[in-house]
Amino acid sequence: MTGAELILAGLATPLAGALGIALNHRAPNHREGVTLVTAAALFLCVFALLPEVLAGGRPEISMFEVLPGLALAFRIEPLGMLFALVASGLWIVNSLYSIGYMRANNEAHQTRFYVCFALALFSAVGIAFAANVFTLFVFYELLTLITYPLVTHHGGDKARNGGRVYLGLLVGTSVLFLLPALIFTWHLAGTTDFTPGGILAGKLEGFALAGLLALYMFGIGKAALMPFHRWLPAAMVAPTPVSALLHAVAVVKAGVFSVVKVVVYVFGLDALAGGTDWLVGVAGFTILAASVVALNADNLKRRLAYSTVSQLSYVVLAAALLAPLSVIGAALHIAAHALGKITLFFAAGAIYTAAHKTEVSQLDGIGRRMPWTMGAFAIGALSVIGLPPAAGFVSKWYMLSGAMAASHWLAVAVIAASTLLNAGYFLPILWRAFFRPARAEDKHHPHGEAPLPMVIALSLTAAGTVALFFCPDVPLALARGMLGDLP
Amino acid sequence: MSLASHLPALQVVLPLVAAPLAVLVRHTGAAFLLVTLASWAAFAIAVLLWQQIGSHGTISYALGSWAPPLGIEYRVDRLSAFVLVLVAGIAAVVLPYSRRSIEAEIPREQHYLFYAMFALCLTGLLGIAITGDAFNIFVFLEIASLSTYVLIALGRDRRALMASYQYLIMGTIGATFIVIGVGLLYLKTGTLNLVDMSVRLQEMSNHRPVLAALGFLTVGISLKLALFPLHQWLPNAYAYAPSVVSAFLAATATKVSVYVLLRFYFSVFGESLVFHRLPLPEIMLALSLAAMFAASAIAIFQDDLKRLFAYSSVAQIGYITLGLSFDSVSGLTATVVHLFNHGITKAALFLLIGCAVTVVGGSSLSRLAGLGKVMPLTAFGIVLGGLSLIGVPGTAGFVSKWYLVLAALEKGHWWLALAIVASSLLAVAYVWRFVEIAYFRAPPAGLPVRREAPLSLLVPAWLLIAATIYFGLDTSVTVGSAAGAAAELLGMAK
Numbered sequence: 001m002t003g004a005e006l007i008l009a010g011l012a013t014p015l016a017g018a019l020g021i022a023l024n025h026r027a028p029n030h031r032e033g034v035t036l037v038t039a040a041a042l043f044l045c046v047f048a049l050l051p052e053v054l055a056g057g058r059p060e061i062s063m064f065e066v067l068p069g070l071a072l073a074f075r076i077e078p079l080g081m082l083f084a085l086v087a088s089g090l091w092i093v094n095s096l097y098s099i100g101y102m103r104a105n106n107e108a109h110q111t112r113f114y115v116c117f118a119l120a121l122f123s124a125v126g127i128a129f130a131a132n133v134f135t136l137f138v139f140y141e142l143l144t145l146i147t148y149p150l151v152t153h154h155g156g157d158k159a160r161n162g163g164r165v166y167l168g169l170l171v172g173t174s175v176l177f178l179l180p181a182l183i184f185t186w187h188l189a190g191t192t193d194f195t196p197g198g199i200l201a202g203k204l205e206g207f208a209l210a211g212l213l214a215l216y217m218f219g220i221g222k223a224a225l226m227p228f229h230r231w232l233p234a235a236m237v238a239p240t241p242v243s244a245l246l247h248a249v250a251v252v253k254a255g256v257f258s259v260v261k262v263v264v265y266v267f268g269l270d271a272l273a274g275g276t277d278w279l280v281g282v283a284g285f286t287i288l289a290a291s292v293v294a295l296n297a298d299n300l301k302r303r304l305a306y307s308t309v310s311q312l313s314y315v316v317l318a319a320a321l322l323a324p325l326s327v328i329g330a331a332l333h334i335a336a337h338a339l340g341k342i343t344l345f346f347a348a349g350a351i352y353t354a355a356h357k358t359e360v361s362q363l364d365g366i367g368r369r370m371p372w373t374m375g376a377f378a379i380g381a382l383s384v385i386g387l388p389p390a391a392g393f394v395s396k397w398y399m400l401s402g403a404m405a406a407s408h409w410l411a412v413a414v415i416a417a418s419t420l421l422n423a424g425y426f427l428p429i430l431w432r433a434f435f436r437p438a439r440a441e442d443k444h445h446p447h448g449e450a451p452l453p454m455v456i457a458l459s460l461t462a463a464g465t466v467a468l469f470f471c472p473d474v475p476l477a478l479a480r481g482m483l484g485d486l487p
Numbered sequence: 488m489s490l491a492s493h494l495p496a497l498q499v500v501l502p503l504v505a506a507p508l509a510v511l512v513r514h515t516g517a518a519f520l521l522v523t524l525a526s527w528a529a530f531a532i533a534v535l536l537w538q539q540i541g542s543h544g545t546i547s548y549a550l551g552s553w554a555p556p557l558g559i560e561y562r563v564d565r566l567s568a569f570v571l572v573l574v575a576g577i578a579a580v581v582l583p584y585s586r587r588s589i590e591a592e593i594p595r596e597q598h599y600l601f602y603a604m605f606a607l608c609l610t611g612l613l614g615i616a617i618t619g620d621a622f623n624i625f626v627f628l629e630i631a632s633l634s635t636y637v638l639i640a641l642g643r644d645r646r647a648l649m650a651s652y653q654y655l656i657m658g659t660i661g662a663t664f665i666v667i668g669v670g671l672l673y674l675k676t677g678t679l680n681l682v683d684m685s686v687r688l689q690e691m692s693n694h695r696p697v698l699a700a701l702g703f704l705t706v707g708i709s710l711k712l713a714l715f716p717l718h719q720w721l722p723n724a725y726a727y728a729p730s731v732v733s734a735f736l737a738a739t740a741t742k743v744s745v746y747v748l749l750r751f752y753f754s755v756f757g758e759s760l761v762f763h764r765l766p767l768p769e770i771m772l773a774l775s776l777a778a779m780f781a782a783s784a785i786a787i788f789q790d791d792l793k794r795l796f797a798y799s800s801v802a803q804i805g806y807i808t809l810g811l812s813f814d815s816v817s818g819l820t821a822t823v824v825h826l827f828n829h830g831i832t833k834a835a836l837f838l839l840i841g842c843a844v845t846v847v848g849g850s851s852l853s854r855l856a857g858l859g860k861v862m863p864l865t866a867f868g869i870v871l872g873g874l875s876l877i878g879v880p881g882t883a884g885f886v887s888k889w890y891l892v893l894a895a896l897e898k899g900h901w902w903l904a905l906a907i908v909a910s911s912l913l914a915v916a917y918v919w920r921f922v923e924i925a926y927f928r929a930p931p932a933g934l935p936v937r938r939e940a941p942l943s944l945l946v947p948a949w950l951l952i953a954a955t956i957y958f959g960l961d962t963s964v965t966v967g968s969a970a971g972a973a974a975e976l977l978g979m980a981k
Contacts, residue, residue: 141881175878186893
């Protein structure tokens with residue numbers, strides 16, 4: 001198949017999958033079979049595009065013009081390739097995990113759950129492949145709406161309130177800031193195509209440039225820059241597979257992916273030179289403040305969520321530094337953090353399923369009952385802290401090198417301090433799990449590992465985290481390719 | 488002359504003839520068939536006219552072969568053709584729906600009257616859009632208004648009578664203002680033909696009576712189109728009228744009034760008089776903003792879904808008049824395209840509420856609790872329509888908002904662009920009130936576990952919902968027509 005056909009196939013696969021899942025709603029085994037096959041097929045479609053992109057090709061296809069001159073169009077460049085690979089690859093593992101989790105916890109509305117999941121992946125692929133800001137915006141909004149039923153899956157007041165914050169902040173920021181930014185870009189440049197070197201060069205300067213950048217950065221609420229980060233902890237009312245794939249990978253990475261994309265392909269690194277100090281400051285503040293909140297959170301998923309808020313701002317910070325090395329680090333971190341954080345969420349869900357525990361303070365001695373789960377958790381934690389032998393080390397290395405090359409000592413200090421904070425909120429969990437005796441009341445509830453599909457899933461992502469440390473070639477090549485696009 | 492050349496006359500005559508025939512047959516089924524066929528024919532004619540305009544330009548038709556300016560001229564240009572397609576199209580979709588819907592809402596012995604009145608209302612609205620004669624506009628406006636009063640009063644809620652009466656008073660005041668305005672213009676120019684009038688007005692734009700006529704017409708038409716704060720008649724009228732009437736009126740009546748305003752402003756007075764000599768754009772802008780924010784905010788606190796969407800209409804009319812106040816091609820494109828986009832969206836929403844009413848027996852939010860479980864298709868359709876009101880990309884509403892924000896940015900009004908998008912957040916709030924009630928609450932006791940409305944109701948409603956999605960993705964027809972009409976109104980057509 002040609003590149004254009006593969007793009008269409010990649011978009012059509014999750015749509016067809018959603019239909020197949022809905023049609024098989026009476027036969028759960030067939031339904032889950034459809035999910036797994038769809039996920040595998042999507043990954044194959046994306047993977048088949050990789051050689052062409054690595055070789056410097058940029059497959060593209062234009063669907064139709066929604067407004068005169070503004071087409072719904074797709075064009076794959078290396079960064080989009082990386083994001084699509086991560087999202088579609090982890091969907092396979094996450095589907096396996098979902099099957100174990102949803103069945104073990106007797107969740108209701110499972111068909112709706114899997115249908116929305118497939119549609120969410122459709123939106124994520126659309127974002128990854130978008131050829132212009134307009135297409136990206138369309139799929140960005142679609143992703144928000146389609147994940148709303150997943151976030152509020154449990155129904156009831158708690159889910160409703162979480163859903164309000166989720167939708168209010170994500171739709172609010174995108175409509176209030178991102179949409180005007182998009183229309184203003186169109187008004188200025190007469191195009192919204194992602195172009196190497198940017199499309200706004202020479203069209204804006206000074207205050208207006210900073211204003212437009214701010215509209216974009218805060219408008220992409222999915223990147224969770226403070227003060228618009230509250231939707232992410234609110235989204236934790238969702239079942240854990242949703243938190244894992246969507247709120248550690250697809251949705252939040254769509255956010256930081258869009259940030260990097262806008263900085264590199266709309267503004268252009270050169271055009272922004274000197275205009276991003278405030279963004280470094282905001283991102284740095286988010287990194288530290290979110291880490292401090294995570295430090296004090298007892299609820300495991302809440303701690304992970306704030307850790308994500310902090311880690312997302314690494315990417316924003318690295319992009320805002322505008323140094324080639326740090327931008328490579330930003331791209332790598334999209335993949336590295338995805339693998340590490342999904343492992344952590346998988347572990348949290350496994351603990352909930354097997355032991356019905358949600359708080360950090362309840363985890364004394366759990367490592368001995370669930371060695372696989374907590375072993376994987378340890379690897380994920382190492383990656384997020386940024387220690388070898390985990391993928392997070394590589395991306396942090398590039399970001400630090402970039403910050404030093406740019407002589408941005410504030411950024412260096414933020415990364416260093418945050419590493420300490422990360423260790424501060426993860427290591428006590430490991431210490432509790434492995435080195436403290438189980439509490440007396442736990443002895444009456446013997447339990448082992450979570451159901452097998454969940455254990456397999458979290459072992460796979462943990463293995464992936466380590467593998468990415470030893471051979472980061474493909475993501476690195478893609479990240480370099482993104483900069484190779486620059487003139 | 489061939490039949491094709493008489494299409495402008497047939498456009499109005501067919502529904503006009505259907506009305507007395509419906510009364511004469513006095514039979515529900517026959518009246519339904521007559522009026523529905525007439526509306527389909529009217530729709531076909533409107534589409535044919537729209538195509539002719541596209542290829543041959545403006546059509547001028549001398550009624551009874553009396554040449555204008557002595558005789559009445561029917562004049563079809565891009566704007567009127569577009570409005571004709573909207574009005575006739577909505578009627579063609581809504582009528583098949585009416586059969587089952589009014590069975591639940593109107594006593595059977597009045598059904599044939601409903602169809603007669605509907606045909607008259609359609610005649611009036613089509614007539615306004617097609618005629619090129621100022622007094623003829625007034626006559627058709629009265630035909631449409633009087634039949635509308637009856638249609639609203641047919642609602643089974645006794646408050647429908649009060650709503651109809653309220654609209655009658657307000658509508659009559661509006662019509663009086665309009666006829667005074669037209670009279671003043673006739674006094675000054677000695678003609679009622681719009682084209683003729685605009686030529687003669689060019690030399691007398693300083694004359695007080697002309698300015699007075701502009702003022703009378705602005706106020707009168709604003710009453711009919713429910714420009715904030717002259718909207719008081721609208722929420723009750725939409726809330727208590729039979730569902731099918733609410734749908735038809737929301738999509739067409741206020742839209743045709745906007746058409747009249749555009750016609751007088753741009754084709755008769757001319758933009759230099761309206762926009763540069765008087766502070767009308769500033770007034771329009773202020774009132775539009777007030778409508779967008781105040782009416783949306785009021786909508787959030789309504790306890791009845793029909794009233795909620797009625798206030799939402801007042802807010803959306805604010806978007807329409809806001810586009811007009813920019814006096815630019817983008818702004819007018821936004822106005823004209825939003826006429827259409829909001830028309831089909833609101834019609835779809837009121838039709839879906841009608842579906843819900845047949846099963847749950849009312850449109851108050853407490854009755855609609857758990858609608859997502861009981862009537863999944865109806866509830867999901869309302870959500871999709873709501874997304875179009877918000878202006879989510881992929882829906883028709885997004886297209887309108889795009890041009891509106893673009894028009895604001897072209898003028899360099901940053902704050903206005905932000906105000907436009909901020910007001911759509913209020914739409915999120917009122918749409919999500921429904922979402923939360925339909926999906927997070929349990930259905931009230933006594934309702935069946937799952938029962939959808941009959942297909943004869945669901946199909947027309949979903950046809951319009953599908954149209955709101957389609958016209959959000961493929962805008963060549965809507966934006967193309969609207970941009971053409973805007974350029975023509977501003978005298979920039981090729």
